[in-house]
Amino acid sequence: MDRSNEQLRLLRLAQSGDTAAKEQLIRDNQALVWSIVKRYTGRGTEAEDLFQLGSIGLLKAIEGFDCTYGTRFSTYAVPKISGEIRRFLRDDGAMKVSRSVKELGYRVHTARETLHQTLSRPPTIHEIANWLEVSPEEIAACETALLPPDSLQREIGEDGTTLEQMLGEACMEERVVESLALREAMERLDVRSQRILLLRYFRGQTQQACARQLGISQVQVSRLEKKAVQQLRKWLAQE
Numbered sequence: 001m002d003r004s005n006e007q008l009r010l011l012r013l014a015q016s017g018d019t020a021a022k023e024q025l026i027r028d029n030q031a032l033v034w035s036i037v038k039r040y041t042g043r044g045t046e047a048e049d050l051f052q053l054g055s056i057g058l059l060k061a062i063e064g065f066d067c068t069y070g071t072r073f074s075t076y077a078v079p080k081i082s083g084e085i086r087r088f089l090r091d092d093g094a095m096k097v098s099r100s101v102k103e104l105g106y107r108v109h110t111a112r113e114t115l116h117q118t119l120s121r122p123p124t125i126h127e128i129a130n131w132l133e134v135s136p137e138e139i140a141a142c143e144t145a146l147l148p149p150d151s152l153q154r155e156i157g158e159d160g161t162t163l164e165q166m167l168g169e170a171c172m173e174e175r176v177v178e179s180l181a182l183r184e185a186m187e188r189l190d191v192r193s194q195r196i197l198l199l200r201y202f203r204g205q206t207q208q209a210c211a212r213q214l215g216i217s218q219v220q221v222s223r224l225e226k227k228a229v230q231q232l233r234k235w236l237a238q239e
Contacts, residue, residue, distance in 0.1 A: 032077065104134070108128060122213045
């Protein structure tokens with residue numbers, strides 16, 4: 001049995017209440033947690049404490065992962081792990097995001113989960129906007145502001161491409177995270193282009209899954225994604 005199939009087997013067992021399988025998954029993914037912890041050290045919190053927070057995120061990923069969806073577990077787990085760490089650092093004052101953005105982010109998350117259950121499919125950004133009585137632009141801006149910094153190195157698709165590689169600068173993450181250049185550039189894109197990049201690079205979805213959510217063809221997603229990445233590269237080169 002190859003590693004990916006064994007991991008899926010353990011995930012199914014863990015989700016059915018098998019403690020031994022859950023503990024095995026935690027052991028197998030300790031290196032992943034530590035790799036994320038390293039990005040947040042030096043901010044006044046001990047690495048061990050950050051590891052414990054990241055482990056909470058890992059547990060949430062184990063419990064919430066959809067084994068039938070086709071996304072890699074690591075792709076799903078990374079934002080869960082980093083999210084727990086970032087949430088603590090924000091609350092502790094190390095990272096600042098306005099309360100209104102946090103609140104809207106929570107409302108968007110809740111609405112997305114509710115609509116997903118109601119519609120039996122992922123909701124579109126316009127459906128979420130109508131549900132919350134806000135504009136799609138507000139939702140896109142909120143989700144962009146709350147993006148985890150590890151997202152530049154998130155693998156997508158079968159070839160493991162990352163946004164960092166697409167933008168063509170090996171050490172870009174540190175520069176754009178510190179200067180907020182990527183966030184500002186993202187906000188200059190139209191709403192649909194922002195949504196495509198959010199789904200593809202920050203949620204690890206395939207072009208086909210992205211197309212279903214947006215109600216367009218996979219060819220259109222591919223074309224719009226390429227155009228958006230080229231535009232980001234152009235804007236970032238001007239920074």
